Amino acid sequence: MTQLALVIDLNVCVGCHACVTSCKEWNSSGWAGPMPDRNPYDADPSGVFFNRVQTYEIGTYPDTETLHFPKSCLHCEEPPCVPVCPTGASYKREDNGVVLVDYDKCIGCKYCSWACPYGAREFDEKNRVMKKCTLCIDRITDTTLPESERKPACVLACPTSARIFGDIHDPASEAALAIREEGGYQLQPEWGTRPANHYLPRRKSRIQIHEDELIRADNPLKKEGVPLPVPQGDTIDDVAW
Amino acid sequence: MHPAFSVIFLTTLIGVGQGLFLALYTGQVYTLAQLLPPQDSQAFYGSGSFVALLFLAGGLFASFFHLGHPERAWRAAARWRTSWLSREVIVLPLFMGLVALYALFHYVGWTHPLFTIAGTLPVDFTLIIGLLAAIAAFGLFICTAMIYAGVRFVQQWHHWLTVANYMLLGLASGFMLASAFSAWTGVDLVGFFGTWAVIFTLAALATRGAALLRNRRLRPKIDLQSAIGVKHRDMQQKAQGFMGGSFNTREFFHGRGPATLRLVRWAFLLLLFPLPVLLIGLSYLIESGSLPIAAFAVQYLGLLLERWYFFAEAEHPQNLYYQTMS
Numbered sequence: 228m229t230q231l232a233l234v235i236d237l238n239v240c241v242g243c244h245a246c247v248t249s250c251k252e253w254n255s256s257g258w259a260g261p262m263p264d265r266n267p268y269d270a271d272p273s274g275v276f277f278n279r280v281q282t283y284e285i286g287t288y289p290d291t292e293t294l295h296f297p298k299s300c301l302h303c304e305e306p307p308c309v310p311v312c313p314t315g316a317s318y319k320r321e322d323n324g325v326v327l328v329d330y331d332k333c334i335g336c337k338y339c340s341w342a343c344p345y346g347a348r349e350f351d352e353k354n355r356v357m358k359k360c361t362l363c364i365d366r367i368t369d370t371t372l373p374e375s376e377r378k379p380a381c382v383l384a385c386p387t388s389a390r391i392f393g394d395i396h397d398p399a400s401e402a403a404l405a406i407r408e409e410g411g412y413q414l415q416p417e418w419g420t421r422p423a424n425h426y427l428p429r430r431k432s433r434i435q436i437h438e439d440e441l442i443r444a445d446n447p448l449k450k451e452g453v454p455l456p457v458p459q460g461d462t463i464d465d466v467a468w
Numbered sequence: 469m470h471p472a473f474s475v476i477f478l479t480t481l482i483g484v485g486q487g488l489f490l491a492l493y494t495g496q497v498y499t500l501a502q503l504l505p506p507q508d509s510q511a512f513y514g515s516g517s518f519v520a521l522l523f524l525a526g527g528l529f530a531s532f533f534h535l536g537h538p539e540r541a542w543r544a545a546a547r548w549r550t551s552w553l554s555r556e557v558i559v560l561p562l563f564m565g566l567v568a569l570y571a572l573f574h575y576v577g578w579t580h581p582l583f584t585i586a587g588t589l590p591v592d593f594t595l596i597i598g599l600l601a602a603i604a605a606f607g608l609f610i611c612t613a614m615i616y617a618g619v620r621f622v623q624q625w626h627h628w629l630t631v632a633n634y635m636l637l638g639l640a641s642g643f644m645l646a647s648a649f650s651a652w653t654g655v656d657l658v659g660f661f662g663t664w665a666v667i668f669t670l671a672a673l674a675t676r677g678a679a680l681l682r683n684r685r686l687r688p689k690i691d692l693q694s695a696i697g698v699k700h701r702d703m704q705q706k707a708q709g710f711m712g713g714s715f716n717t718r719e720f721f722h723g724r725g726p727a728t729l730r731l732v733r734w735a736f737l738l739l740l741f742p743l744p745v746l747l748i749g750l751s752y753l754i755e756s757g758s759l760p761i762a763a764f765a766v767q768y769l770g771l772l773l774e775r776w777y778f779f780a781e782a783e784h785p786q787n788l789y790y791q792t793m794s
Contacts, residue, residue: 247709272712279709281789283692285700296696298709298789307621313544313554332543335536338553340719341469344621344690346786349715355536412697415690415785418621426697 230304230324231362232395232423233382234402234411235297238430240389242280242295249384250278258365263353275351277360278381294429300347300360301414301422302326308339308348324423325364330356344415395423470719471779477530479612480771482560483634485523486605487642489567491661492516493598500589504660512655514575517567519649524564552618556611563608566601570594609635623686624782629679636672637774641767643668644744648764651757658760662748673741683781695788705792717790722780732777739770
């Protein structure tokens with residue numbers, strides 16, 4: 228079975244919000260839209276977004292690190308929002324595992340949003356239905372688009388390629404490979420919701436340099452004056468030519 | 469969670485309606501066992517269950533205000549296999565229909581025994597319909613409460629005490645209303661219903677108190693470390709992705725300070741439990757006809773506050789992502 232998902236690399240996300248705006252742009256005019264705003268240019272603005280980028284500070288000054296954290300529906304493999312829906316408007320697609328809302332069936336009771344521990348669903352107060360990330364279902368399933376463009380808008384927009392899209396059940400896919408080899412993890416795994424979207428942790432590349440690599444114990448000029456652990460006798464370096 | 473008035477009125481009004489119907493049916497069964505004097509079918513059972521129906525209809529009416537698309541509410545009966553909300557949507561009209569039938573049969577006086585069990589127990593239509601309606605009433609208590617108790621992410625709700633509270637508070641307020649209704653119509657059952665109302669009120673005090681104590685001791689199952697997957701002791705949110713509000717900041721928080729919460733807690737503990745018990749006890753002593761009505765009014769007010777607090781005290785894990793605006 229296919230399970231499409233995003234793998235978000237927190238190591239390279241710079242928090243530019245390009246995924247947020249491209250998501251809003253594509254989905255405002257696409258199948259899943261509109262995504263109405265209330266008072267967008269006024270006091271107390273509010274609006275529907277499928278994707279948000281949050282920022283966290285890790286540690287205390289001066290030992291701090293900034294983490295930009297894109298947050299959208301995780302398309303759980305055991306989605307808790309689906310069985311609670313009284314009308315069947317919330318469903319998980321059998322063929323690709325994307326969790327969707329049928330806006331024509333949704334009665335706007337908001338029960339699914341209570342049943343999502345990630346706060347991934349947002350109620351559209353203008354159209355009075357629940358909305359959420361669709362992984363750009365109208366785009367990824369559109370066979371008239373070239374293969375390279377059959378990806379969610381956020382993935383195509385990301386300037387640092389922090390978002391990897393693919394089938395996490397296919398071990399050879401780029402997404403599955405990233406999860407396997409780069410330490411992909413799930414959010415709030417305690418609930419057993421099995422989120423399909425994974426995150427790649429912040430990771431640093433460090434070179435391991437040992438002390439004897441910095442200070443050459445067998446320096447022919449003996450500048451460091453470090454005694455060798457075992458007397459070596461004359462070496463070829465000691466021979467004056 | 470944000471306490472929505474539509475849901476507060478829905479759950480409290482149908483609870484009263486269910487409790488009142490169960491009180492009336494209890495009265496009928498007691499009469500059958502010749503433990504109580506028989507009452508007038510039309511004036512007491514007929515109009516009494518009509519009052520219960522009014523409360524249920526009021527709750528149903530309130531529920532529509534919770535929906536974005538009330539005109540599609542019929543669709544909510546579709547997923548009864550998995551959704552407690554869907555089950556409630558089925559059981560509530562079913563129960564209302566049975567109560568309406570019960571009221572009708574009593575009102576037009578179709579209470580001639582159909583057959584007699586063991587020569588002593590005359591069974592009529594109202595007894596059979598009433599039994600079915602009583603089963604539906606308990607089913608509805610379970611459905612309503614499980615909508616909340618079934619949300620495993622809200623630890624304050626995810627417990628059998630939630631079901632016990634909905635059931636006992638509904639029974640307490642319903643029997644209290646039955647007592648008030650008896651006083652109003654001048655029927656000599658004020659003491660009978662009042663005694664049961666006090667018993668249910670005290671039982672509800674025990675379970676609601678236990679729930680309050682449990683919730684005070686709860687430790688959140690999820691912390692920010694698990695929410696964003698970073699292992700560090702000191703983490704702070706610096707931005708949540710927007711500067712204004714959003715659905716996530718409105719739906720999952722009550723928006724009041726801790727002082728308001730404390731005030732509401734003490735108010736409902738007072739209005740819901742000791743005051744109605746005192747009033748109904750006093751009415752028994754001085755044989756007052758208006759105090760049972762006051763007891764019900766006070767208890768219903770307390771019930772509204774209790775339901776508000778029930779939502780306000782619920783902590784949703786999604787709030788971990790919405791700690792700081794910017």
